[in-house]
Amino acid sequence: MGFLDSLKAGLQRSREAINEIFYMGGEVDEDFWEDLEDTLVMGDMGAEVAMRVTDDLREQAARENLTRAEQLRDALARRLAQEFPASERDPFSDLPSCVLFVGINGAGKTTTVGKLAGRARDAGARCLIGGADTFRAAAIEQLEVWGQRAGVDVITRERGADPASVCYDVVEEAERRGAELVLIDTAGRLHTSADLMRELAKVVNVTRKRCQSMPVSVVLVIDATTGQNGLNQAKEFNDALELDGLIVTKLDGTAKGGIALAISSQLGLPIYRIGVGETLDDLQTFDALDFTRALVGEGM
Amino acid sequence: MFNSLSDRLQDTFEKLRGKGRLTEDDINVAMREIRMALLEADVNYRVVKSFVARCKEKCLTAEVMESLTPAQNVVRIVLDELTVLLGSTDSKLTLAQNRTPNVIMLVGLQGSGKTTAAAKLAYLLKSQGHSPLLAACDTHRPAAADQLATLGGEIGVSVFRGDGKDAVAVASGAIQEAVDRLNDIVIVDTAGRLQIDEEMMEEAVAIKRAVRPDQILMVVDAMTGQDIVNVVTEFANRVDFDGVIMSKLDGDARGGGALSVREVTGKPIKFVSMGEKPDSLEVFHPDRMAKRILGMGDVVGIIEQAQKVADEQQLEDAERMLREGFTMDDLLKQMQQIRKMGGLQKILGMIPGMERAMSQMPQAADDSQMTRIEAIIHSMTREERLRPKIINGQRRKRIAAGSGRTVQEVNQLIKQWDEMNKMMGKMKGLMQQGGGKKGRRAMQQMMREMGGPGGGRLPF
Numbered sequence: 001m002g003f004l005d006s007l008k009a010g011l012q013r014s015r016e017a018i019n020e021i022f023y024m025g026g027e028v029d030e031d032f033w034e035d036l037e038d039t040l041v042m043g044d045m046g047a048e049v050a051m052r053v054t055d056d057l058r059e060q061a062a063r064e065n066l067t068r069a070e071q072l073r074d075a076l077a078r079r080l081a082q083e084f085p086a087s088e089r090d091p092f093s094d095l096p097s098c099v100l101f102v103g104i105n106g107a108g109k110t111t112t113v114g115k116l117a118g119r120a121r122d123a124g125a126r127c128l129i130g131g132a133d134t135f136r137a138a139a140i141e142q143l144e145v146w147g148q149r150a151g152v153d154v155i156t157r158e159r160g161a162d163p164a165s166v167c168y169d170v171v172e173e174a175e176r177r178g179a180e181l182v183l184i185d186t187a188g189r190l191h192t193s194a195d196l197m198r199e200l201a202k203v204v205n206v207t208r209k210r211c212q213s214m215p216v217s218v219v220l221v222i223d224a225t226t227g228q229n230g231l232n233q234a235k236e237f238n239d240a241l242e243l244d245g246l247i248v249t250k251l252d253g254t255a256k257g258g259i260a261l262a263i264s265s266q267l268g269l270p271i272y273r274i275g276v277g278e279t280l281d282d283l284q285t286f287d288a289l290d291f292t293r294a295l296v297g298e299g300m
Numbered sequence: 301m302f303n304s305l306s307d308r309l310q311d312t313f314e315k316l317r318g319k320g321r322l323t324e325d326d327i328n329v330a331m332r333e334i335r336m337a338l339l340e341a342d343v344n345y346r347v348v349k350s351f352v353a354r355c356k357e358k359c360l361t362a363e364v365m366e367s368l369t370p371a372q373n374v375v376r377i378v379l380d381e382l383t384v385l386l387g388s389t390d391s392k393l394t395l396a397q398n399r400t401p402n403v404i405m406l407v408g409l410q411g412s413g414k415t416t417a418a419a420k421l422a423y424l425l426k427s428q429g430h431s432p433l434l435a436a437c438d439t440h441r442p443a444a445a446d447q448l449a450t451l452g453g454e455i456g457v458s459v460f461r462g463d464g465k466d467a468v469a470v471a472s473g474a475i476q477e478a479v480d481r482l483n484d485i486v487i488v489d490t491a492g493r494l495q496i497d498e499e500m501m502e503e504a505v506a507i508k509r510a511v512r513p514d515q516i517l518m519v520v521d522a523m524t525g526q527d528i529v530n531v532v533t534e535f536a537n538r539v540d541f542d543g544v545i546m547s548k549l550d551g552d553a554r555g556g557g558a559l560s561v562r563e564v565t566g567k568p569i570k571f572v573s574m575g576e577k578p579d580s581l582e583v584f585h586p587d588r589m590a591k592r593i594l595g596m597g598d599v600v601g602i603i604e605q606a607q608k609v610a611d612e613q614q615l616e617d618a619e620r621m622l623r624e625g626f627t628m629d630d631l632l633k634q635m636q637q638i639r640k641m642g643g644l645q646k647i648l649g650m651i652p653g654m655e656r657a658m659s660q661m662p663q664a665a666d667d668s669q670m671t672r673i674e675a676i677i678h679s680m681t682r683e684e685r686l687r688p689k690i691i692n693g694q695r696r697k698r699i700a701a702g703s704g705r706t707v708q709e710v711n712q713l714i715k716q717w718d719e720m721n722k723m724m725g726k727m728k729g730l731m732q733q734g735g736g737k738k739g740r741r742a743m744q745q746m747m748r749e750m751g752g753p754g755g756g757r758l759p760f
Contacts, residue, residue, distance in 0.1 A: 138447030227523060229342070
């Protein structure tokens, strides 16, 4: 480093310090900060996190002399976007691949499987659906309708059958047919039900063990309207099953899905897809910056 | 992160101990804790703000500030305020007397649990002597009607499916069907819809107009976060529901949404849904919900849970045990009952203060110990379970090998059984002899063994 450079660096540091002292909030007032905190909390990010993040942003604003509201929001969105771990591998495009969908009741597992199968089929992949939700009434029928719509076969058994053995069958059939993408739907369950979680762990273990020809991923499907309990959910599922990633559904409402940020960053799980509507094409790949921009209320 | 509010307040006030008098600032610190607790429970941000402001006003009275136990006082005020807010109106289904059939309509977001709630409600009404008919008006989700039909079949309630295309037509058809078949209540299950989906909201209004429901219930997922306010406001404006069913409360969500719904729309919570089985729809208790939102344990819940699992059969078993002695099978059954209630951990967790104690000593209540005992009993033959006396050294070795435990553990179990059985024998003796002299002595003996105040004279 030359003399000039180090001088510059030194000046930079003192300029930052000066800014910090004389920073009066720029063009934004106290209302802005309160409003920002409100927005974050209302986006289900969690109160403690929201407060910490806004406090950090104040410091950053002082350091970098950010004065205008847009600048601040943009800086925050960028910083939050970095909290999301990048996905190393997309199990829905890196084929062959076998994916198990897990989650609580009503998160949207079956619908997600249906949409993904339709997508894969359109892209020309040999796809197979496994129906391991043998518990809920008409779950198999629902999946079969999706299968017909997508033009993908559904391998399942009658209601009440052992879900682990269904998975075994599915993998076997997939290998026989040379399927490239296997999507397995499981029964929704609350993370607090120890017995059902054990059952699911067995399902996952059987599939992982049986399926040697392609990598197996376990994906947690989470509803964007979920509140702070979502973190508990994800922790329990992760402890029991060692999740690979997340899919966030129902982002087409007014819910911002802030809890997904907490889950993703705390557990280090990438978000593979987000559901933003009812049709097949409304399952999109995840863009961290878009997501956080919506969360901090940009363009409001 | 999920400490109970009382623990947190205790900590807050602990720091202020010896200050003599609390200042407004101190109360502000306490209010901050309350605010965080409510936000962690997913109570809506705006609702929290107004609620905390109200609580603060009440807490600023001399009664609290000069009290020796400010933490308890603050908790009591918050709890009372919350309870009042959650349930100041009655939470029964109100059905018109002079109308047959009565109509109940269910609405809500996708995946909130409408179809399941419809079946549960039908089951409840059926057990009250009504003859409900389920109308499958979810014509959007694939196989939703199949799901309702299956659930209806399981609880013995007929389901009207109509043409399965036009929801309004199915709803009107169901009313006609109910008239023909003499059903007195029609439960209309509708498709899940987002509150911003114009077309779908229009459909809900159309169904409402067609069947003129006596009650519209909105099904709300207990895990819903902040957005609940937008959802219920819009639903209240468009279809105007009469009450709420909170679903998935068997999880560990605090269910702060209940408070938001009440505060924003003024609609009461009528039922809570606590599980997958059809009988798990329960009456809403505002006081328990208040404690749950604040993370304070639920003592009444434990008792009810215990009552639910204890049935007729078990009373008979108890009598038999007294008559013939206590077998290993009985021991097994008792342990399974604890399991049914959610395991030792959960039961202990419901006792106030226990949560904190348990976090300090995680091994205190170990469910795996129970699993081991179960394994040992499972390795016994029928004969051995009924008459554990016959278990000799050879058998002990075999049982230990079979269950993967040591002979010492088997010995311990048999010893425990023996003690329980002796206790049972004494109780039997007591019951037969009534209040006689001998009985009194036996009672004293027993008390001594149980570590009670044995030596002293009994008060009668």
